[in-house]
Amino acid sequence: MRRKVMSEWDAKAAFLTVPDDGWSVVGFANALPCHPSEAETIARYLHRKKLIWLSMRAGHGRVFPAAMRPGRGRPKARGVEQPPMIDPTLAGFLTQAHPTFLKMRLLLGRDPGGAWNENQAAKAEIKFALAVEATNLMTLCRTFAKKHPAIPVAALRDALWLDRPRTMPVVAETQPDLAMAGSEQIVEQPKGRQRLSRNLTDEERMVAYIEAAGAQGIAAYEIANKGKIARDRVAIIGEMFENMGMIRSALVRTSDRGRKGTRYFMSKFGEPLIGEGGRLVMV
Incomplete structure (x- = not known):
């Protein structure tokens, strides 16, 4: 690294006023200014010279004022807040639904293919098994929607299609509420006649x-x-x-x-x- 380039970075850093809540690496590049691809290298150099404090957490860097750096020892990494890409509650639901999706993918892989009139028995069994798994997924969705009424059904449906775009069309064939243009509310499953208790006289x-x-x-x-x-x-x-x-x-x-x-x-x-x-x- 040339000394002239480093001296330019030192001069630019002297006029920087880093806010207490810090900058992201891209924000630091815009303030310096420099190309975003060089921002992390420059930030690490200025961090070593104690002109700024570069905090790294889970691969994400954030630039803070040098005064926020502890005087001795390794500085404690300040939390780098990243907005979640997906609602954590929805992410947990997708984890619950993955075994069902895995079964459906395995069933689809067993499809013998061919013309519609070939291997009809095997295709019928696979189709029936797929319908059963789609019903199980719908039951999971009903339970989730009932437990988390604040989360819109559209958000739940979008998360499923985002996670499994190749499997959800198969689900939508038997569960229209989970189709891309499904209803805003999941229809309650009709309840059968209540069975009498054995404890009755x-x-x-x-x-x-x-x-x-x-x-x-x-x-x-x-x-x-x-x-x-x-x-x-x-x-x-x-x-x-x-x-x-x-x-x-x-x-x-x-x-x-x-x-x-x-x-x-x-x-x-x-x-x-x-x-x-x-x-x-x-x-």
């Missing part, structure tokens, strides 16, 4: 079945089969609830030629409509 189970049947009522044999309750026990419980006014019972048939049988109804639905021949009129 026979009485509680029977009332639950009758209430779930609605105005159409439910036959005694259906309660016995669903609830694993003996038929005579169903009759005893039904008589007890009927005496209490909770339910009604009727000897009806549901078809013109069917046999008559006991059917239970909740009292809140009123009297059951019974037509000619004892046939129940379905409303």
